[in-house]
Amino acid sequence: MRMTKSLGKKLAVLLSAAVLAGSFTGCGLLQNTEIVFTTGLSGNQLFKIGKSVCTLPEAMIYVMDYQRQYEGVYGVEMWEHDFGGVTFEEYVKDTIVDQLASMKAITLLAGDYDVALSSDEENQVSQAAQEYFDALSTDQIEYMDLELKDVEGLYRDHALSGKVYEEITKDVNTEVSDDEARIITVQQIRLDSSETAQTVKEQLDSGRDFAAVASAYSLDSQITYTFGRGEHDSAYEEAAFVLENDQVSDIIETEDGYYILKCVNNFDQEATEANKITMVEKRRDELFESVYDQLVAETPSQFNSRLWGKVHFADWTGEMPPDFLGIYEQYLGT
Template sequence: MTDKIRIIGMLAACLLMITGCSSSASYSAGGLKVIMTCGFAEDEVLRIEDLSCSMQELKVYLINMREEYQAGLGEKIWTIGDGDESLSARLKDACLSGVIRVKTMVLLARKNGIELDDREIGAAHSAAEAYYESLTEEDITAMAGVSEDVIYEMFLENALASKLYEYTIRDINPEVSDDEARTITVLQIMRYTTGADGVSLSDSEVDHIRKDMESVKKQIEEGADFESFVADMNEAPEGTISFGKGEVDKALEDAAFNLSTGEVSDVIRTGDGLVLLKCVTTFNREETEANKVRIALQRKSEAFSEEYDAFAGGLACDLNEELWNSVRVEDGSVEELSDFFDVFNTYFGED
């Protein structure tokens, strides 16, 4: 497989915000209907068609995602609120969204006749054995008593989901030209045309700012240092910015990409304010190469999402409300947990 991807981490496109839902209600998320209902097996959290997710499986994903967050931000992050919703609730919903995505991808793989070969099945066995042997008794308890068989099925599903992704994007051209990905670097002097309260300035106030900016340009043309005005006048967070096509205000993009190295623009009106630019370089090789990677990944993501969304729109997910509501991100402390996704990439990824 050419892309080392974390299927469970592909969450943004289908993030579910379903906390606080009442029983037997239905909700649409990413084209897939989520229904709070009853009639499940004892530890069954959700069901999509003939696929289900147990509490053990959910806990493996949830604890692995939790440990990643804690590694960078510390254990106290779960007490931080954001409006009426905590980070804990958002992570919990993101995990559920990822599980649903994997299950849906497995169903779509079946529809397309995609299967794992003997080598891939053997890799799933080896990955499951390696991961399960790395778990302590405390880890297993935290994961609701997960068994090696459950871990094995999880690796199989992630492998099939990954294979589906590669199959779907097989005809996408990964080549991106220098012109398409070209990234330039400019210095900017930005003056905002909205106040701190978000209210737009009056026409006379904007005209006053424009006259100041035009005066600055005249001084620069007469030999004044552009950089000194950046330090004294720029209201944007950064004085030096790099960007490609389609990443900034169209008026700013058009002006910037028509500049030669060292050239200063006219005063530009954008949605945020008035700007003067000085071109540092018309072609930033390092940023352009990075932009090629971003564009190629975006192409693949869009191609996959188109097929995935069309398929998911015809499915419904039954969620065990009582069991789901009992899940807490903070439950189940672990020490130096092996990363499920790292193990997956060890056995299924390519360098």
Template structure:
């Protein structure tokens, strides 16, 4: 049921969404044919992506997730395959998109000034100096590879900024408003008309008890048929009937019985304006406005791409492999030199 969705940091949601740390995953994925060298993962136009470049991202992802979840994370099954394979597939899409954006940067005349070129060189040097010798040997990464990665990542950011410079990102407080509610849900799925009417009567009784001062949490414990009792939601997260009723409430108010395609709901508003989460959501919405505009350009460009893909080289990338632990992190170094800019 859609209403069981909850904003937060549950492990499954983290596993599904982690590639957001690397960049946007919207747009058409790219699949390639074979015919490259052992260390070449793919070629798009004149742009070649090597295993060493990919390893810069692998090392940072591996370091971050093993610290949070342990080395066993790579064997966790997600969508029926090991998490390591899931990450590798996402890495393929991400790197392909980044290389496409580098090609697009040429088309749209994105140029780097001397100061930007210097920062790229400094960032690459800082990152490479933080790699112990055993990590360098195991990963095969060289300083030129690191410089290429920082260059491509920065150029991709600059391209997106240039193509979306005129996009309005003004989002109203109400449009971005995040609220917290509690719900008592009675399912009507696969019920007869008579059975649905009985559920409606039960929901109405719950509503009357809540209005009379009964503890809503106790009512929920005794009547709620959803896995979720307390929900933090933004507009668009739930069915329209639920959203309209929830957003009409003030803090502490209880709704009338609300009917959706799934059943009946009695909703209590716990916080009708979570200021901190609303600010975060406003940033997300503004970013989405820019992404939508950017992918109008990107999707059209991808259709013109001819690419080659080295399946054997890709399969050899294993997040579960031991490379040693780098003393540096790509994203941290990028943030140090360029700010928290990710495309």
């Protein structure tokens, strides 16, 4: 499972955003699922994870939300385009199921961590659901086979999953030192041989301008780089992080060539502070993953592929419904 963006926000917001970015795919929760047609699932039940059920009307909320976003940018013709061996429609449908499966599974942990929505949060769920449902046309409601309770249930799951995430990760160590999070900026020259590197180093030692020499010799068109620890080869990183401002390094040998660096800024304070937040979020993510992975391994699930196979984006050509996740943000996104 991968959750690396905006981890400090509520998980519900994270899930919705990460899927659009292609960065969160439900950890394959339904990849080894029992595929069923009728046994074990009834009526409009699309899948079941443990005791948590996702209905087709709930999934249709996501279908319409994705259709509204993608068709508004790329047009209706995109659904049949090849996307890595599957149609774009198949890819998005798989993403939707993985998204919903992840959220439904996470809510199963609420009891273990004594997490529940407050009365105020329940009221916000109801208000958000009412606003979304009231904005739907009769045709949209009929097409999605939707009732108000379906909208309320999905908003409730979003909110509850966020609270579960916060509870699991509340005791993560939030202390990060300046040096751990330090972000620096360097200019670099990358070369393909030690002989060329020695020639370049001699020119720099004689006083030639670093940027001019880089433009003449470097294998890369880009000269200036900003980064933190853990992003480069260890030899490169060790040399970079001991440089003072305007200092030029010795020749650095790595697997992909030879480097000479000049330090532009050995402590970008604003970027370092932002990196501290990112590092804490990564710690929270790693802790949550360990709990989530165990849940995935232990939770049986069933999926009705025939029911899902009947859903096609091209079947709806009317006006699109309101922004489901946008309304969630208005009421529960803080």
